[in-house]
Amino acid sequence: MPTETQLIQIILSDGTKRQVPAGCAAGEALSGAGGQPDRAVLAVKVNGVAMDLETVLTEDATLEPVTFASPEGKEIYRHSSTHIMAQAVKEVFPSVQLTIGPPIEDGFYYDFAFERPFTPEDLAKIEARAHEIIKANYPIKRMEMPRLEAIKFFKERGEQYKAEIIESLPSQTVSLYRQGEFIDLCRGPHVPATGRVQALKLLSSAGAYWRGDERNPMLQRIYGTSFQTQAELDAHLAKLEEIKRRDHRKLGKELDLISMQDEIGPGLILWHPKGALIRLLIENFWREQHLKQGYELVYSPHVARLDLWRTSGHVDYYRENMFVPMKVEASEYQLKPMNCPFHIMIYKSHLRSYRDLPIRYGELGTVYRYERTGVLHGLLRVRGFTQDDAHLFCRPDQIEPEVSRVLDFTFFVLRTFGFSEFEVYVSTKPEKAVGSSENWAQATAALEAALKSRGVAYQIDPGEGVFYGPKIDIKIKDVLGRAWQCSTVQIDFNNPARFELAYTGEDGKAHQPIMIHRALMGSIERFFGILIEHYAGAFPTWLAPVQAKVLPISENQHGYAVEITEQLKAAELRAEADLRNEKAGYKIREAEKAKTPYMLVVGGREQQAQAVSVRGRGGVDLGSMPVSAAIDLIRADVTQARQSH
RNA sequence: GCUGGCGUAGCUCAAUGGCAGAGCAGCGGUUUUGUAAACCGCCGGUUGGGGGUUCGAUUCCUCUCGCCAGCUCCA
Numbered sequence: 001m002p003t004e005t006q007l008i009q010i011i012l013s014d015g016t017k018r019q020v021p022a023g024c025a026a027g028e029a030l031s032g033a034g035g036q037p038d039r040a041v042l043a044v045k046v047n048g049v050a051m052d053l054e055t056v057l058t059e060d061a062t063l064e065p066v067t068f069a070s071p072e073g074k075e076i077y078r079h080s081s082t083h084i085m086a087q088a089v090k091e092v093f094p095s096v097q098l099t100i101g102p103p104i105e106d107g108f109y110y111d112f113a114f115e116r117p118f119t120p121e122d123l124a125k126i127e128a129r130a131h132e133i134i135k136a137n138y139p140i141k142r143m144e145m146p147r148l149e150a151i152k153f154f155k156e157r158g159e160q161y162k163a164e165i166i167e168s169l170p171s172q173t174v175s176l177y178r179q180g181e182f183i184d185l186c187r188g189p190h191v192p193a194t195g196r197v198q199a200l201k202l203l204s205s206a207g208a209y210w211r212g213d214e215r216n217p218m219l220q221r222i223y224g225t226s227f228q229t230q231a232e233l234d235a236h237l238a239k240l241e242e243i244k245r246r247d248h249r250k251l252g253k254e255l256d257l258i259s260m261q262d263e264i265g266p267g268l269i270l271w272h273p274k275g276a277l278i279r280l281l282i283e284n285f286w287r288e289q290h291l292k293q294g295y296e297l298v299y300s301p302h303v304a305r306l307d308l309w310r311t312s313g314h315v316d317y318y319r320e321n322m323f324v325p326m327k328v329e330a331s332e333y334q335l336k337p338m339n340c341p342f343h344i345m346i347y348k349s350h351l352r353s354y355r356d357l358p359i360r361y362g363e364l365g366t367v368y369r370y371e372r373t374g375v376l377h378g379l380l381r382v383r384g385f386t387q388d389d390a391h392l393f394c395r396p397d398q399i400e401p402e403v404s405r406v407l408d409f410t411f412f413v414l415r416t417f418g419f420s421e422f423e424v425y426v427s428t429k430p431e432k433a434v435g436s437s438e439n440w441a442q443a444t445a446a447l448e449a450a451l452k453s454r455g456v457a458y459q460i461d462p463g464e465g466v467f468y469g470p471k472i473d474i475k476i477k478d479v480l481g482r483a484w485q486c487s488t489v490q491i492d493f494n495n496p497a498r499f500e501l502a503y504t505g506e507d508g509k510a511h512q513p514i515m516i517h518r519a520l521m522g523s524i525e526r527f528f529g530i531l532i533e534h535y536a537g538a539f540p541t542w543l544a545p546v547q548a549k550v551l552p553i554s555e556n557q558h559g560y561a562v563e564i565t566e567q568l569k570a571a572e573l574r575a576e577a578d579l580r581n582e583k584a585g586y587k588i589r590e591a592e593k594a595k596t597p598y599m600l601v602v603g604g605r606e607q608q609a610q611a612v613s614v615r616g617r618g619g620v621d622l623g624s625m626p627v628s629a630a631i632d633l634i635r636a637d638v639t640q641a642r643q644s645h
Numbered sequence: 646g647c648u649g650g651c652g653u654a655g656c657u658c659a660a661u662g663g664c665a666g667a668g669c670a671g672c673g674g675u676u677u678u679g680u681a682a683a684c685c686g687c688c689g690g691u692u693g694g695g696g697g698u699u700c701g702a703u704u705c706c707u708c709u710c711g712c713c714a715g716c717u718c719c720a
Contacts, residue, residue, distance in 0.1 A: 117649055206715035207648035214717055218648050221715070249713095253656085262693070262711050318720065338720075372646050373711090375718060466720055490720080517720090554677040582678085589681035603679055615680060 008057060013064040020057065027053030027192070030063055040228075041065040042191045043076050050076065052142055052189040068228045078103035080140065080191040081200055081226035082110045087182035088129035089222070092122070098184060099161040099210060099219055106236065107225030111208055113161060114220045118205040123222065127202045137195030138180040142188055150174045154185070161210070199233035200226040243480060248532035249378040255537050255594065258379065258528075267376045267383030269525055274545035277574075279524060281543055283364055285416070285642075286388055286521075293409055295362040295390060300342030302366065306332040311498055312341045317467070321369045339365035340492075340517060343391040344499045347513075352503040357513060358394035358402055364524065365389045379529030386524040392516040393501070399443060399514055403450035403472070403489055406518050410487045413520045414476055416642060417527075418534060421477035424456055427464035434468055435493035443491040443514070444470040468494035478534040486522040486530070491515075538595040538617060540641035541634065548634055549596045550577040550612075551587045553603035560607045564600065564627055571631045573638075588615065598634055 006022045010029050020029045026044040030053075031037045043050050045064040046057070050072050066073045082101040089096055089112055101110030118126075145153065147166060154162040162185050166174055177186045179194050191197065202224040210216035227233040244250075252258045257275030260268065271279055287297060306325045309315045314322065318337060325332040336342075343361040352359070366386045375381055394402050414422070426447055429440045447470055451458050458472070465471055469491035475483040492515040495501070502510040521527035531539070541547055548568055552561040561577045568575035578587045584601060591599045600612040605624075612630050614622035622633070 204714070205649090208716050209647080212717070214647055218716085220648095223715085260712090266711070314720085321719080340720095369719095372718065374646060374716080376712095381719085468720080471720095488720095551680085553679055556677075581676085583676095583683060584679050586678095586682055587680090592681055599680075601680060605679085613680080619680075621680080 009060045010057065011060075011062040013062070022058055024057050025053065026051060026055040026057055026061075026063060029057055030065055038065070039196070040067045042067060042073050042196060043189045045072075050189050052140075053192050054142070055189075075103045076189055077191060077197065077228070078108040078226055079186075080194070081197050081224065082108035083140075083177065083179065083182070083184055083186070083190065084130050084133050084194050084197055084200065085126065085202065085222060085224055086110045086112075086184060087133055087179060088126045090182060092125050092129050097159055097161050100165070107203065107223060109221050109223045111210070111219040111221045113210075113217065116220075117207065118220055118222060123202045123205060126222070127200070127224075130200055130202070133180070133194050134197050134200065135195070136180065137193050138182075139193045140177055140179045140190045142190070143176050143178065144173050145176055147172050147174055150176065150185070157183075197226055198228050199230045200224065201233060201237070239480065243482075243533075246480075246533045246536045247378075248380075248529040251532050251537040252379065252529075255532075257532070260378075265383070266373060267371060267381070269379065269382060269384065275528070277545045278539065278543050279528065282417075282521075282524065282528070286364065286413075289409070289413065290362045290390070293360075293405070295360040298343065298346055298361050298363050300339060300346075300363060300365060301336070302368075303333045303335050304341070306334045308341050308345075309334050309337075312338070312344075312495060313498055314338060314341075321371065323368055323370050335368045336365075337367050337369045339363055339367065339387060339389045340391055340495060340515075341499075343389075344495060344501065344515075347391075347393055347501060348499065352393075352513070354395060354503055354505045354511070357503060358392050358398050360390060360392050362388075362390035379525045379532075382523075382525050385526065387519050388521045388524060388527075390518050392518065393496075393503075393513045394516065395503075395511070396442070396514055399446040399491065399516070400450050400453075402516060403447055404453055406489050406516070407450060407454050407456065407472075410474060410489075410518075410520045414474075414487070417531060418540065419476040419478070422456075423475040423477065423483050424451065424458035425461045425464075425473045425475075426451070426458055427461040427466075427471050427473065429470065430463045430465050430467060432467055433465070434497075439493055440465075440470060443493075447472050447489070447491070466490060468492045476530070478530060479536075480533075484526075484530050486527060487520050488518065488522065490517040492517055538597075541597045541637040542639075542641045544595070544597050545574065546576050546594065546596050547573050547638070548575040548598040548600055548630075549587075549591045549594075550575060550600045550602065551584060551591065552577070552579065553584050553601065555581075556604065557602045557607050561602050564602065564612060567627055568600075568631060568634075571635065573631065573634055592617065592619075597637070598630075600630060 007019045008022045010018050010020055012018065018029065026046055027037060030041060030044055041053065043066040044053055044055065045066055046055060046061050050066055066076065068074055068077050079102065082103065086098055086101055093114065097113040099111040099113060101108065151163045151166050154166065165185060174185060175188060176183050177188060177190055202222055205220060205222045207218045208221040210219055225236060227236060252275070255274065256272050258272060259270045261270065264270065290297060306315065314337060322337050323335045325334045346361060347359060364386050366384065368384045371381060371383055392402050426444065428444055433440065451472065471488055471490035473485060474487035475485050477483050496512050496515050501513050503513050505511045550561045550565045552558055558579050561579065565575045565577040588599055595617060597617050599615040601615060602612055606612055611624050611626050613624045614630050614633065616622050
C-alpha cells in the first residue's frame, strides 16, 4: 500500500504526465499543484470511470475531466440538479418520502411519495427553494455506509422506499450523498457543490407508479431541467415552445387537414380535403415507386375469418391489440390488425417455383388495432391506420440482396420527404423466440451484411427482436432533432411455417421461403403527423394542397385573376383565386396562415403588363413577371422538391 | 387501463351559485382596396352527456363519454 509520502503518476487526457502525492484528490491532481480548479470541470474520469472530484487517488491513474459538454457531464449535472430539487421538496414538504430521481434526456425527474399531487403553486415554491439551495452552495459529500446500517438509517428517517431500494441491492456497502441537511442514497458521482448548478427550472408534475408497475402505489413525479447558463436554458425552453407551435394536432386543425371527433371514436381519423389531397400525393408517389422497384400491388379485405388469425398466431400473441371479433352467420370474423396473412394467402394461391422468387407484394393496407385509450396520441398513435406494407417471399440466399434493395429504397423515399438523418438499429434474438439459433444467426448476419454493404452505421439492440425474427428499425430525425420510428424490415421464420409456405426448388423438392415484412413510412397517419411537425405545416410545394393563390387587388382584376388561375391549372398546378371582397393585405394574411407557397398578386399594373407579382411564403418578394415565368418558377420548385435528395 | 388536469358558439377564450359573454370565422351591407387583419349590422349555445343537491347550477356532488400530461404498453 502506498503511504502518504509516496508519489503516484497520473496521466491526463492530453497525454501530459504528472507526479502527485498519493492520497491527493482527483480534482486537485487535475488542476495541478497550486493550479486554479476549473469551474467547468464537474467530475473526473479515473481510468475511464466517472468519479467525484474529491475522490482520493491511491495509485497511478489516467484522469480525464468531465464537463457539461459531454453526455456524462450532462448526466452528472442533472443528477445533482434532481438532488437539489429533492432537497427543496423535502424542505417545503417534510412529509414526502424520496424514491428515485434520475437524469433523463434534456433534464431530470424525481419521484416522491406524497399524499396529493403537486400543484403549479407547489412547483413555484419548490423551485424558489431550489434556487436558495444553489445560492447556499452546500458542498456535496460522498459517504459510505454498511448495508444494514443504511437500511436502519433510512427507516429511522421515515424513508421506507429508500430502505426498500437498499434491501434489493446486493452490495454490502452503499454510498450516500449529503448536501446541507439532505442525505440521499446515490451511486453518484455528483458535482462538488450545489452552487455548480446554474440555471434550473421545474417543468411539470405527473403521477408515476413505484417501480413502473401499475399495481404499485402512484408516486408524484416532478420533471425539471438544468443548464450551465441561463441562455442555454432559455434556448431549451424556446425549443419546447417551438415543439408546441409545430404540434400536428394543432396544425392539423388550423390547416383543416384532419379531425378526430367524439361521435366517431377515439383514434379514428377523418381526412379533410386538404389532408386527403396530401395523402393522395404521398400514396401516388408510393405506388409509382413500388411499381418501379418490382413490387406487385395488391388489395386485401378489412375483415377475415377468425381462423385465419388463429393460423397466423395473432389470436395467441396479439389478441390484446385486436378489436373483439364479430359474429357473422355461423363464424366469427376479425377486423384485421395486420396485412400479412392476406399476402401469404395470395402467395399460396399458386404453386411457386424458385424461379418466381423473390415475390414482392405491396399494399397500402388499413389495419385496426385496439390500443388502450391512454396511449392514443393525435395521428401518432391511433386505432385505425394505413401501413405502407409489403411482404417479400424469398430464398435464404436472397435475404441479403433483398434487404439491401429495401434499404436503398427506404432511404430514397425518406429523403424525398425531406429527412436526411437516420438512426438505425438491428434487433437480435429475444428470450422467447421461434426458429433455430442458426436461422437467427444467419438472418441477423444477412441484415448486418446488407447494412454494411450500404455503408449504413447502426447499433445493435440486443434481445429486442420480435419473436419471429430479427429486424432493422430506422428512425428518422426531424428538423428539431427528434427521432421517430417509421421504417422497419423484419425477417419472419414463423409465418412461412404456420402457413406451410413452399416453393419448388431446382431439386424438384419443396422448400420453405423466408418472409420479409417491411414498411417504409410505417403508418401513413403517423408519417403524416411527423411531416406536419417537420415542416411546421409549410409543406414543400410538391405536397402543398394549394400551390398558388391568385390575389386580385380589386374587383377590376377579377376577370384577369380567373384567367391566370386557369392558366396555372392548365399547367397542372394547384391554384385558387381569392375573389372575396377584401383588401390585399387581408388576402395575403389568409394565404400566409394557410402556408400557401406562392401568392400571385394582380392589380392594375400587372393586368396592364400581363404579369403577376409573385410573393413567396414567408414574405419573400420574387418580383413582377409574366405569367409564364411564374408558372416555370413554381413548376421548377415542384420538381426540385421531389428530387432534392 | 391507472393518476391528475380539462371540456362554454365553427375557432380562441371570459363569466365561482343569481339574465351565458367577447374577438375571430360565417351571413347581409358599405367600401374598390397594393404585400400579414377596412367599416357597420345580423346570425350563432340542451355550457360534452345522464343523474343529483339547491328557490336557482356553466359553477357544487355523482356516473359516463372525450381530450391533455405522465405512467404502463407498443408485432
